[in-house]
Amino acid sequence: MTEHIDNKRVNTDLRSRFEYLSKFLNFTSNDIQALNAIAPILFPRIPVIADTVYRKLFSFDITKQYFFTHHQGFESTSSHADIDVALESTQMSIRKDMLSMYLKRVLTQREWNDTFLQYLSQVGRMHTNQAGSTSINVDYIHINLLLGYLEHLLIDVLWKAENLDDATKLAMVTAINKLFWIQNDFFTMHYLLKTKEDLSSTEQISKDTHCCCLIN
Numbered sequence: 001m002t003e004h005i006d007n008k009r010v011n012t013d014l015r016s017r018f019e020y021l022s023k024f025l026n027f028t029s030n031d032i033q034a035l036n037a038i039a040p041i042l043f044p045r046i047p048v049i050a051d052t053v054y055r056k057l058f059s060f061d062i063t064k065q066y067f068f069t070h071h072q073g074f075e076s077t078s079s080h081a082d083i084d085v086a087l088e089s090t091q092m093s094i095r096k097d098m099l100s101m102y103l104k105r106v107l108t109q110r111e112w113n114d115t116f117l118q119y120l121s122q123v124g125r126m127h128t129n130q131a132g133s134t135s136i137n138v139d140y141i142h143i144n145l146l147l148g149y150l151e152h153l154l155i156d157v158l159w160k161a162e163n164l165d166d167a168t169k170l171a172m173v174t175a176i177n178k179l180f181w182i183q184n185d186f187f188t189m190h191y192l193l194k195t196k197e198d199l200s201s202t203e204q205i206s207k208d209t210h211c212c213c214l215i216n
Contacts, residue, residue, distance in 0.1 A: 011189075014117050016111040020119035021185055027178045032112065034175035037168075039107040040156060041161050046103055049153050056089055056149055063142050069093070106179060140191045144184065152179045 003023075009016040016128050021027065042049075057063045102123065109116050129137040158164075 005011075014121055015114060015184075017184070017189070018112070018117050021182050025178045025181060027182065030171070031175040032110065034171045035107050035179060036110060036159065038154075038172050038176070040106070042107060042157055043104065045157050045167045046100045047096070049103070049150075049157070050099045051152055052153060053099060053146070054087060054092060054096060057146070064068045065143075066112045066138055068138065120183055121190075122191055123183070127187065128193075140187070142192075143187050147180050147184050147187075151176060 005020055006016065010020050011017070058067075105119070127136045127138045127143055154176050155173050158169060158176070161169070164172075
């Protein structure tokens with residue numbers, strides 16, 4: 001039997017959206033328990049994982065450029081002259097700590113309540129231009145790649161972990177995969193909102209512009 005999903009609620013209500021994602025991905029309490037079980041395995045490796053992520057971001061100029069820009073909470077803007085040492089700077093240490101705190105929270109969250117869903121949503125929103133002064137405004141292609149890279153780093157640690165049977169590893173890897181698809185969607189919905197607003201603005205400009213067309 002086909003289940004009805006209210007499209008409007010999915011696109012306007014965070015809980016409805018999460019419930020739909022969970023049903024589609026079969027994300028259940030078992031996956032949350034698997035994520036919780038992953039925590040003690042990954043926690044000792046999180047500082048290395050965070051450092052590896054930012055070294056990857058610094059390995060391409062197209063992603064490195066985002067750290068030239070001043071964002072709220074940082075006192076000064078890094079210049080192109082000192083960016084080579086920025087990985088060891090206070091600003092980058094703060095960013096690594098923020099990523100570490102994110103990983104610790106998503107792995108230890110026992111109840112995915114509305115407060116936690118709002119947290120996941122805000123993580124996505126702040127990377128667009130929708131969050132005011134806290135916005136980072138990163139192109140989505142880099143977000144998509146970053147989430148994929150981060151997922152691979154976590155899976156690599158799990159796959160090499162000792163004293164875990166294959167069934168447990170599979171459950172953990174599957175839970176990590178579902179987590180990142182849900183988080184990716186919580187990024188995407190804000191980028192889509194930005195795109196819709198941009199398109200609406202463009203359409204209005206087109207309506208207000210008088211031009212000569214061969215085909216009307």
